[in-house]
Amino acid sequence: MTRNVYSFSISAQATLNMHSLNNEGGEGNQITTRMVNIVGGDGKLHNVNAISGDMLKHIQAEHLFQLLLGREDVPLCAGCREFNANRISADAGYGKAIEGKSDAEAITLLLESCALDDLAGNLITAGNRSIPRKSVAEFSWVVGLPELTTTDSYFHVKYASERSAKARASESEEEQRKANLGQAIFHRPASSGVYAIVTNFEVARIGFNDITQVYAVDEPQRVTRYRALLESVLYTFIEPNGAMRGTQNPHIVDFEGVVAVSSDVIPAPTMSPINSGYRGQLQGIQKALEKVRPGAITLNEFDSLAQFSEVMTELIETTAPYTLSYREA
Numbered sequence: 001m002t003r004n005v006y007s008f009s010i011s012a013q014a015t016l017n018m019h020s021l022n023n024e025g026g027e028g029n030q031i032t033t034r035m036v037n038i039v040g041g042d043g044k045l046h047n048v049n050a051i052s053g054d055m056l057k058h059i060q061a062e063h064l065f066q067l068l069l070g071r072e073d074v075p076l077c078a079g080c081r082e083f084n085a086n087r088i089s090a091d092a093g094y095g096k097a098i099e100g101k102s103d104a105e106a107i108t109l110l111l112e113s114c115a116l117d118d119l120a121g122n123l124i125t126a127g128n129r130s131i132p133r134k135s136v137a138e139f140s141w142v143v144g145l146p147e148l149t150t151t152d153s154y155f156h157v158k159y160a161s162e163r164s165a166k167a168r169a170s171e172s173e174e175e176q177r178k179a180n181l182g183q184a185i186f187h188r189p190a191s192s193g194v195y196a197i198v199t200n201f202e203v204a205r206i207g208f209n210d211i212t213q214v215y216a217v218d219e220p221q222r223v224t225r226y227r228a229l230l231e232s233v234l235y236t237f238i239e240p241n242g243a244m245r246g247t248q249n250p251h252i253v254d255f256e257g258v259v260a261v262s263s264d265v266i267p268a269p270t271m272s273p274i275n276s277g278y279r280g281q282l283q284g285i286q287k288a289l290e291k292v293r294p295g296a297i298t299l300n301e302f303d304s305l306a307q308f309s310e311v312m313t314e315l316i317e318t319t320a321p322y323t324l325s326y327r328e329a
Contacts, residue, residue, distance in 0.1 A: 005226075005261055006322040008315070009200045009268040011278055012257025012308075014142070014237070017192040019250030021240060022051040033151050033189035038143055041275050046146035049191040053139035056199075059241045060137060061120045064232035068115055074224055077114035088117045088124065095126035103131045104211040111207055111216035115225045118207060118217075136205050136229070140198035143274060149193025196273040197257070201229065204265075204322040219323070226321040234312040237305065255305040258282050261315070263322070264296035 022034045036050040065083050068074050079090030088094050088110055098106040110133055111118050121135025206225050207217035215222070237255060258279060262268040269285040271278040279301065286297045302308040 003263055003319045004322040005263060005315070005319045006204045006265055007200065007202050007268045008259060008261045009270045010197065010233075010257060010259050011270050011273055011282065012197045012237075012255060013145075013273045014195045014197055014252070015193070015254040016195060016240075017251035017253055018190045019192070020190055021250065022055045031189055033191060035151075036141065036143065038146075038274065040146045042146075048144040048146055049149050049151045049193065050144060051142035051195070053141050056139040056142060056197075056236065056240075057120075057135075057137060060139070060232050060236040061116070062241060063235040063239075064119060064228060065116060067228045067232055074115045074221075074228070075113055076116055077110075080114055080116040086125070087120070087122045088114050089122065089126045091126065098124075098127050098129065103129075104209065106131055107133060107209050107211055108214075108216045111209060115228070119225060119229050134205075134210065136202045137233075138200040138202075140272075142195045142197050143272075144191070144193045144195050145274065149191065149195065151189055151191040198270050198272055199233075200268065200270060201233070203229065204324050206321050208324060213324075215323070223320050226319075227316050230312055230316045234309060234316075237308065252305065255308055256303045257301075257308075259300040259302070259308070259311050259315075260286075261298045261300065261319075262296055263298070264293050265322075265324075266293050266296050269297065 020031075020033065034050055034052065035047055037045060037047050040046045062083070065080065068076055069081065077088040077091040077094060079087045082090075084090040091113075094109065094113060097109060101109070106124060106129065110122070110124065117133060119136055121137075122133045124131040124133065203226055206229070207215050207222045209216050217225075240250065240252075257273060260268040260270065260282060266289060269282055269289075271281040271285070275281065282299055286299055289297050300311045302311055
């Protein structure tokens, strides 16, 4: 039996070793890792390593793009087919099509024309407009737990290999010293620890025009987009793309948490794993909401990446997006 999903959320802890997925930039020969100030579970301020929500959403959007690209049953705008950051705003045909149309009509055309813009959201700037399409996906910062996360800086040298062995052998000590000055010295950060993750997905809004309160695509198309979204979320945590993966591909040691699923008009609850009792808090929320909306919230706990994969796969196979009640346009 297919179960309808209004929204789902993930509250999880990921153990990552020796990664550098998100950095502030560089100063001289030193790459600076991203650090943030948070209030820990102990109620005190801490400065910890973090990965921005922008980075995590980009990872998910890239997986989604790969899943949708080339599918004949899912539309993509010209901008998204090239994975242009401006998405449909980079589509000249769309810009011409919305000339003289209302904001509501522009959003309807967006939903009909592009699944990626529908799911990932966009600020439409085509045709000198400024029309927001809110994403169905929301990502928090990925925040290191203060007592369980550390960052170190490691020394690296880029060796110059242009000179032959014969040339080096014939050089004087002074000549070799000068040549070695061309060997770039730099420092790279690497972080290891347990990270708190919170995400939320408003899947009932897939294909939904927030202005007209009407779905712009039919039910089969919504289901197709929904399943692609779920699959992209799964791959986001199986392969967290980001900076410096060429030589600092993160060691994914563990992944545990809760997938909360709402099957009624009630938000799927979240609780930050910065709070060590987050699972108990979610269980308490579910118990309280059961009195208001019986059976609306389901908690799917997982203790490994394998179990998380099972939870997400089951959702892909057995659920469909909830259909909101709307007024006739």
